[in-house]
Amino acid sequence: MRKDWKTQYPHLRNLISESINRRTFIKKSTFLGASTILGVSSAGWMQNLALAKPKVDMAVVQGLDYYQSTMKAVQMLGGMDEFVFRQSKVGLLINSPWLNPGCYTKPEITLAVVRMCLDAGAKEVGVIKKLDDSYWRRSQISERFREERESIRFMGGNFTEVSFPHGQVLKKAEIAKGMLDCDVLINMPIAKHHDGVRFTGAVKNMMGGQSRKTHRFFHFSTGGSGYYDDIEFLTQCIADLNLLRKPDLYIMDGTEMITENGPFGPGRLVKHQKVIAGTDRVAMDVYGANLLGLEGEEILTTQKAYAYGMGEINLSSLHIQETTL
Amino acid sequence: MKTIMLIFAGLCLLGQIAAAQQPAGGLSDYLPGDNEVAGLQLDGPPNTYTGDELFQMINGGADIYHEYGFRQVLEASYTDGNRLRVRLEIYKMASPASAYGMYTFKTSGQGQELSIGQEALLQDYYLNFWKGNMLVTMIGMDSEEETVKSVIDLARAVDRRITRAGERPELVDLLLSQPAAISQAKYVRGPLGVMSSYIFDTKNIFQVREGVIGTLGECRAFVFQYPDSGQSMAVYKSAANILKSSTRFSNQDIKEHTCSMVDRKNDCVLINQAGRFIIVVMGQDQSEVKSVSDRLTEKLDTGGDS
Numbered sequence: 001m002r003k004d005w006k007t008q009y010p011h012l013r014n015l016i017s018e019s020i021n022r023r024t025f026i027k028k029s030t031f032l033g034a035s036t037i038l039g040v041s042s043a044g045w046m047q048n049l050a051l052a053k054p055k056v057d058m059a060v061v062q063g064l065d066y067y068q069s070t071m072k073a074v075q076m077l078g079g080m081d082e083f084v085f086r087q088s089k090v091g092l093l094i095n096s097p098w099l100n101p102g103c104y105t106k107p108e109i110t111l112a113v114v115r116m117c118l119d120a121g122a123k124e125v126g127v128i129k130k131l132d133d134s135y136w137r138r139s140q141i142s143e144r145f146r147e148e149r150e151s152i153r154f155m156g157g158n159f160t161e162v163s164f165p166h167g168q169v170l171k172k173a174e175i176a177k178g179m180l181d182c183d184v185l186i187n188m189p190i191a192k193h194h195d196g197v198r199f200t201g202a203v204k205n206m207m208g209g210q211s212r213k214t215h216r217f218f219h220f221s222t223g224g225s226g227y228y229d230d231i232e233f234l235t236q237c238i239a240d241l242n243l244l245r246k247p248d249l250y251i252m253d254g255t256e257m258i259t260e261n262g263p264f265g266p267g268r269l270v271k272h273q274k275v276i277a278g279t280d281r282v283a284m285d286v287y288g289a290n291l292l293g294l295e296g297e298e299i300l301t302t303q304k305a306y307a308y309g310m311g312e313i314n315l316s317s318l319h320i321q322e323t324t325l
Numbered sequence: 326m327k328t329i330m331l332i333f334a335g336l337c338l339l340g341q342i343a344a345a346q347q348p349a350g351g352l353s354d355y356l357p358g359d360n361e362v363a364g365l366q367l368d369g370p371p372n373t374y375t376g377d378e379l380f381q382m383i384n385g386g387a388d389i390y391h392e393y394g395f396r397q398v399l400e401a402s403y404t405d406g407n408r409l410r411v412r413l414e415i416y417k418m419a420s421p422a423s424a425y426g427m428y429t430f431k432t433s434g435q436g437q438e439l440s441i442g443q444e445a446l447l448q449d450y451y452l453n454f455w456k457g458n459m460l461v462t463m464i465g466m467d468s469e470e471e472t473v474k475s476v477i478d479l480a481r482a483v484d485r486r487i488t489r490a491g492e493r494p495e496l497v498d499l500l501l502s503q504p505a506a507i508s509q510a511k512y513v514r515g516p517l518g519v520m521s522s523y524i525f526d527t528k529n530i531f532q533v534r535e536g537v538i539g540t541l542g543e544c545r546a547f548v549f550q551y552p553d554s555g556q557s558m559a560v561y562k563s564a565a566n567i568l569k570s571s572t573r574f575s576n577q578d579i580k581e582h583t584c585s586m587v588d589r590k591n592d593c594v595l596i597n598q599a600g601r602f603i604i605v606v607m608g609q610d611q612s613e614v615k616s617v618s619d620r621l622t623e624k625l626d627t628g629g630d631s
Contacts, residue, residue: 264386266451
């Protein structure tokens with residue numbers, strides 16, 4: 001049933017994903033159905049649904065124990081139960097491939113997310129990008145988390161073509177099937193510098209789920225000979241790609257990150273020791289950019305995602321809760 | 326006859342295996358041997374990437390290397406068998422100017438200068454140095470004292486093996502010299518180098534092929550060099566025309582050789598075409614911007630329009 005909804009009505013899914021995530025959609029649809037069966041007028045409920053807002057828009061936890069910070073940040077948003085339902089298949093899009101310090105989402109953050117997903121009753125937790133031993137070797141605690149590590153499946157590859165009817169420049173892309181098929185998608189970027197687009201965070205991390213062919217389209221299709229010859233086009237492609245599906249949750253690594261020579265590094269590090277959790281990708285990126293001393297308005301991917309109405313660029317209008325462990 | 330053919334085929338096969346197992350070629354000569362630096366050994370075989378293969382190693386991060394002129398890189402890791410790990414990257418660039426440029430791109434003003442190669446900078450947990458057409462980057466996986474010491478020792482060991490030195494670009498030498506010496510100079514060879522410092526436009530409106538970015542007083546200065554004054558003038562006119570209607574700037578005042586404007590951070594931006602150069606100076610204090618621009622123009626005029 002769910003698969004039918006996704007494959008038959010991708011256009012509807014895109015529109016829906018802009019306002020509510022998939023889990024909320026299922027929850028609310030069930031709720032509405034139940035209210036109709038019980039003969040309750042849905043008008044009042046509808047109004048409540050429209051007004052319903054999460055208690056906290058963004059949770060920020062500062063501390064040196066990144067595992068605990070991640071746990072706390074999600075807890076501040078209401079707990080992983082708010083996003084992951086029992087027997088669900090969870091996909092994690094982790095910015096993991098880079099080797100140098102400050103360039104990848106910390107394994108401690110990944111381990112905490114996996115633990116929380118399992119505790120919430122997830123049937124399966126998978127990663128869109130492969131995690132090899134070298135990733136886990138970067139953390140001193142990973143040895144203690146054998147169960148979490150062994151529970152992780154690989155959901156990447158197996159690319160399938162998806163159309164983007166509303167994309168300004170991107171009309172089709174090859175996307176990892178696992179990213180489309182999972183019930184819950186959690187985007188886990190690191191906020192860091194990027195030589196080409198200045199900053200990479202939640203919005204740009206979606207590129208982690210696409211094929212090399214699509215990657216080349218983003219970078220070279222307007223005839224440029226270099227990766228960043230047409231930044232306007234590239235950043236528009238990235239914004240368009242975000243029409244695909246709104247991840248249900250974002251957990252951003254703001255612990256230590258490079259402020260130059262990104263995405264590969266090495267580069268000068270800033271160590272804010274923060275883990276940020278939220279559901280608004282634009283706001284997450286503005287917050288992340290601020291950590292690097294940049295303004296959201298300076299970042300083209302943020303600007304374009306904001307222009308699509310994908311989130312809030314003005315952080316003062318959000319309820320951001322910060323705490324220190 | 327059959328036996329000879331079999332022996333010949335066997336030899337060919339052995340030859341192929343040997344070729345496949347050969348170390349990474351010329352660059353592997355620069356790798357310190359096991360325990361040449363006390364307690365450190367290679368952690369697996371090194372990898373080499375040539376030309377566009379660099380994208381396999383660092384994806385989009387490769388573009389800037391190609392902008393400067395990239396040939397080949399060797400990547401290796403060293404370990405003490407426990408937690409200590411140091412990554413080593415030896416980049417063979419197209420020329421000493423390419424290696425120097427990439428060095429300036431990868432290093433920021435802060436760090437500890439060391440006497441390794443022709444210039445070396447240790448920053449927190451990593452070290453870069455350049456020598457001849459080689460750029461070497463050593464990265465410790467943490468900034469513990471022992472790790473940093475290994476980073477430095479390995480860098481010295483690589484340095485000893487690179488015998489050929491090279492010259493810095495002339496434009497850099499000129500701009501680093503007094504009077505009006507630029508500091509924190511970055512030598513750029515294309516739009517990515519410029520855009521990492523400042524975005525005038527998302528297109529390469531200054532058609533940069535060679536330039537220096539640095540600071541002078543409280544101002545940031547960009548000096549772009551062209552083959553002759555005709556090209557410099559043509560680029561200036563085209564850029565000024567784009568900037569005239571750019572929403573990134575306000576108060577644009579465009580003249581034949583000079584234009585000024587204000588950017589979104591309220592910095593005053595002054596662009597001056599002089600000889601084969603375009604000089605851009607920006608800062609908060611308008612009079613200082615003008616003064617720095619004049620000093621640089623005067624200095625570069627002495628370089629002549631060759």
